Amino acid sequence: MPPFPQTRLPVTDVARQTFAQVFGGPRRIFRAPGRVNLIGEHTDYNLGFVMPAAVDLYCSVAIAARSDRELHVYSAHFAEKLVCDLEPPHPSPRGDWSDYVIGTAIALENSGFELRGANLVVSGEVPLGSGLSSSAAIEVSTGAALLNVSGHTLDRKQLALACQSAENEFVGARCGIMDQFISAHGQAGHALMLDCRSLEATSLPIPSDVRLLVSNTGVKHQHAAGEYNARRRQCEEGVRLLSSALPGLQSLRDVSAAQLEQHKRLLPDLTYKLCRHVVTENERVLQMADSLVQGNLAAVGKLMADSHRSLRNDYEVSCAELDIMVDIAAGLPGVIGARMTGGGFGGCTVNLVEGRAAESVGRELMAQYEARTGIRPETYILNATDGVTEVT
Ligand code: GLA
Secondary structure (H helix, E strand, O other): OOOOOOOOOOHHHHHHHHHHHHOOOOOEEEEEEEEEEOOOOOOHHHOOEEOEEEEEEEEEEEEEEOOOOEEEEEEOOOOEEEEEEOOOOOOOOOOOOHHHHHHHHHHHHHOOOOOOOEEEEEEEOOOOOOOOOHHHHHHHHHHHHHHHHOOOOOOHHHHHHHHHHHHHHHHOOOOOOHHHHHHHHOOOOEEEEEEOOOOEEEEEEOOOOEEEEEEEEEEEOOOHHHHHHHHHHHHHHHHHHHOOOOOOOOOHHHOOHHHHHHOHHHOOHHHHHHHHHHHHHHHHHHHHHHHHHHOOHHHHHHHHHHHHHHHHHOOOOOOHHHHHHHHHHHOOOOEEEEEEOOOOOEEEEEEEEEHHHHHHHHHHHHHHHHHHHOOOOEEEEEOEOOOOEEEO
């Protein structure tokens, strides 16, 4: 059994050292976190509610401005360098790590921020493809770094929106705003309940005796990106069909459970089930916020279980490995609640665990999961942390 908790790379040190080797000279370092989502899955692009927390797994970017308009970007992870001119015509996406960096630079310029050329080293420790938003961490750290060395003040909301548009327009994933928003705005010790329409966020303290235990199933099923975009299209189709009875309807955010039942006959069965997930999940986020404020951890656990069931049965974005991980957690003493987190089709589950039980729950989860699936999982005990910062 691997040691627990697992040792992590000091990612900022890697960025610092690699910059000295590849470019040399003075540099600044910006660091942005990955995230877990406690509840509110596949609601962000339906302009509903989400409840993510930024976690202490980071991407760090070491940067120094250049006198021209070129970006020289080196990935410490892939040991690969790319040069790109900020002057149009802009390059096409290459389908690799560099798209998150170049896409962010182009999106910032398209939003009106003129950037200076720069030398950058990117170094990340958010496990890739794990559903913990390694991509948002790269985008937000790169964006903050480029804005700062170009003399712009950091507007976190605009940064998050530009990073989302990098992902939508350049990378080609039609994600919502959750991941980029929390990587920019995270708050130590807190989850944020975000209204994805108004972009108003409410801080919710994570009780001091509760730990975030994240378990990585170690699988990422094929077609996840295609399935994600397909769910999004089907939600839009649901809105279109429902708007014949609810004139002016813009998003599922504005549909109540009662309205959905009343107009169910307008929807094909599959679309109805997808809409039901979104509508009930939005209600669960609001109830979860109340339950956290009241310290009602039994209610928190039930809401997380209901969320997972709805994602599995109605939205159909879970998979056997995620279900097994959640099922094991549900039977372990000290677990308050467990559910899949992120887009689904593999990746991680999030467990809220009583502090003193966190390590033993982690060990049991790993052992039982490996016994049932033959896959050795990873488990991380994480802390809710601040959004993007400059590191000295
Ligand atoms: C991914 C996307 C987010 C969100 C989640 C599902 O993480 O990037 O915008 O839609 O899936 O809740």
